[in-house]
Amino acid sequence: MIEMLWVHNLKEAESESIRRTGLGERWANRHSACPFGICLRSVTANNRTVPFSHWAYRPPYLPETMSIAVGTNSNLLNEPLLFQTPFGKRPDQYPLEKAQPLEHRNGLREITRLEMVSPTANNISPEFQAVINSNILTIREGKDYCMEIGFDGELQGNQLDFCPELPIRVFW
Template sequence: MEIDHIFICIEDPEKLAKILTEFGLTEGEPNSHIGQGTANRRFFFQNFCLELLFLQQVGRALSPLTARTTLHARLTDKSLDVSPFGICFRPSPNNIKVENYSTWQYFPLNIPKTFIIDIFDAPISEPLYEYMDFLTPSSRQIHVQRRHSLGVKNLTSATIHTPFAKLDSELKQDLEKLEIIKFKTNETHILELEFDHQRQGQRQDFRPELPLIIKW
């Protein structure tokens, strides 16, 4: 499997989406997750999507359908014990097979009933790991016609900086071994994204507004 999209849990979508557009990213269509109580602002790239996820309906996010996802806690709890990130994977020909790990199946109301989302069992101090076997690289072709004035195209590396970087699970070990995600020790949670192998030699740190670093 490989990264399809990563979300950052936020509180002020208008402000934070504006920060990214003023930086040089072109925003795609937003999306509301019916029945889940969340919505997002999205930024599409050739092989990846960055999402800003925010809470719309508290009751829906705490419902029996959604509560186990831990989304409400990730969106509201700002302590270091909670990761504000979610990493969503799609199929790819590598050695990571979902059936080799402990997962549970989530059936949100905003996707067809025949689609399955596998959520990996992991502590809330780690990102929420999701696998969507119905996604393919071509799933986003309708979106990638947009061009970013920044000139970035492809995600080439993703690093999670976290107080919980220890490779203490088989999933984390395999993700790092296959260079799908890197984990580095840090006092706070930060998502670092590298585009196009950082050929332009540039770097932007969006803290404190967003726990995000972009290199291009």
């Protein structure tokens, strides 16, 4: 899952229980910090292996027995906030009563390319490198942060560029 980092309540983001995520600091530096979060999920329910070094984040909305694995690079504002949820599943794996719509009106089916453009692509942490090594996304250097999302092999040859208002380009 790709997240655009946004802070609704700065006081909450800077609170003791959330401070280590760096959300408040990212928000304060939002014009220069990486605006993305990358959330991973286990491939199978029994495999909870996290591919990067992490710490246990216990947000107020989760039961005390659950936590989210947050990358130990969370203090690096030039990289995406990395995390893995213990409860995440592929959208097509949820029971029907909890499933979200999977049919896109333009017929898009699957993300086949995810590439992050970053001004600091040549200087990344071991945590972010572990995500790159797991073939979830690629990274290349560019002037501004941007996430390029390709669908279905980009066979139709179409694209939408939302930059600079929203740092996302979509290809299908």
